[in-house]
Amino acid sequence: MTDAHTHAGDYDALLVLSFGGPEGNEEVVPFLENVTRGRGIPRERLKVVGKHYFHFDGVSPLNGLNRELIAHIEAELAARGLDLPVFFGNRNWHPFGTEAVDELTAAGKTNVLVFATSAWGGYSACLQYDEDIVKLRDYVAEKGYPEIRFTKLRQFFDHPKFIAEMAAGVREGFAKLSDARLVFTAHSIPTAHDAVGGAEGDKNLYSRQVAEAARLIADVAGVEDYDLVWNSRSGNPATPWLAPDVVDHMEALAEQGAKQLVVCPVGFISDHMEVVWDLDTELVAAAKEKGVEIYRTRTAGPSDAFSSMVVDLIEELCADRQPEGLGTVTVQGCTVNGAPCAEGCCDIWSLHKPH
Numbered sequence: 001m002t003d004a005h006t007h008a009g010d011y012d013a014l015l016v017l018s019f020g021g022p023e024g025n026e027e028v029v030p031f032l033e034n035v036t037r038g039r040g041i042p043r044e045r046l047k048v049v050g051k052h053y054f055h056f057d058g059v060s061p062l063n064g065l066n067r068e069l070i071a072h073i074e075a076e077l078a079a080r081g082l083d084l085p086v087f088f089g090n091r092n093w094h095p096f097g098t099e100a101v102d103e104l105t106a107a108g109k110t111n112v113l114v115f116a117t118s119a120w121g122g123y124s125a126c127l128q129y130d131e132d133i134v135k136l137r138d139y140v141a142e143k144g145y146p147e148i149r150f151t152k153l154r155q156f157f158d159h160p161k162f163i164a165e166m167a168a169g170v171r172e173g174f175a176k177l178s179d180a181r182l183v184f185t186a187h188s189i190p191t192a193h194d195a196v197g198g199a200e201g202d203k204n205l206y207s208r209q210v211a212e213a214a215r216l217i218a219d220v221a222g223v224e225d226y227d228l229v230w231n232s233r234s235g236n237p238a239t240p241w242l243a244p245d246v247v248d249h250m251e252a253l254a255e256q257g258a259k260q261l262v263v264c265p266v267g268f269i270s271d272h273m274e275v276v277w278d279l280d281t282e283l284v285a286a287a288k289e290k291g292v293e294i295y296r297t298r299t300a301g302p303s304d305a306f307s308s309m310v311v312d313l314i315e316e317l318c319a320d321r322q323p324e325g326l327g328t329v330t331v332q333g334c335t336v337n338g339a340p341c342a343e344g345c346c347d348i349w350s351l352h353k354p355h
Helices: 024-034 041-047 052-055 062-078 097-106 122-142 159-175 190-197 205-221 246-255 278-290 305-321
Strands: 013-018 086-090 109-118 149-153 179-189 227-229 260-264 293-296
Touching: 013 062, 013 097, 013 122, 024 041, 024 052, 052 227, 052 278, 062 086, 062 305, 086 097, 097 122, 109 122, 109 305, 122 149, 159 179, 159 205, 159 260, 159 305, 179 205, 179 246, 190 205, 205 227, 227 278, 246 260, 246 278, 260 278, 278 293
Parallel strands: 013 086, 013 109, 109 149, 179 227, 179 260, 260 293
Antiparallel strands: none
């Protein structure tokens, strides 16, 4: 922990901080320009890259799913008698985090908890949100607003409620496909970035946390044998990323005689584009060609259990309780005003930053 805890009553708002997504065809390319800023990708290439968004009329499910999550969190806060208004901001598209800061300032909020919509450690899943917080703090200063203190809630990859909800989805899958193989999948990242994620002596934090969550979910679901694969890789094909790819793995299992797969998107808290396109569209189409039936399990984000977990994280921080978790892999603490969780954690400044 990088700073002393404040008393529970001192926090006056919760900011749900996410990646963002377009909500119309005209927004796709500008959104992708934000995502890929600094990489020099031409607009014409982005139109090709954005094909999966155009397939859904330019609408990413992510903003709608986050608004649904916020409504559930607000209901859970109210049920527990906690007066903590919830605000919404994104990194790459409206409502931007800076827009949320404008709203927070107008409402007089100065001590804000941040829930980043990622369960994991590593650069893209954790440290980049810390960088977002630093940018929000800088924006506050540039606008001459009263100072806002931001405190990010911890990672939750092994929280009992997250694990139980994902395991329930796996059990539902096996009730439909009784002779299936269980396959977990998460967003791939370059292996070089995974290798430096984590504090000194505790590297590969992202991939190890994903593997631990998969182990825990399988255990709770009562499944002894499973595979962990990756999806949504992008960029230069010559750059090594976490593998195997989910489609490649499905094809390999099909060659071995597999006819049914229960696919659990362990790396995703909601059915956003990497789920509805990469899994529900591309994977399912490829599996159909191989005669393999896919049951893609549900994600935890829309559930009451997940919003209850978010409020548990708030109460845990306010009460200075030990993190509640089932696993044995590092759970990083909160960060204050964008400071890294631990010295040397996700220290990738000698590398090119990932997308």
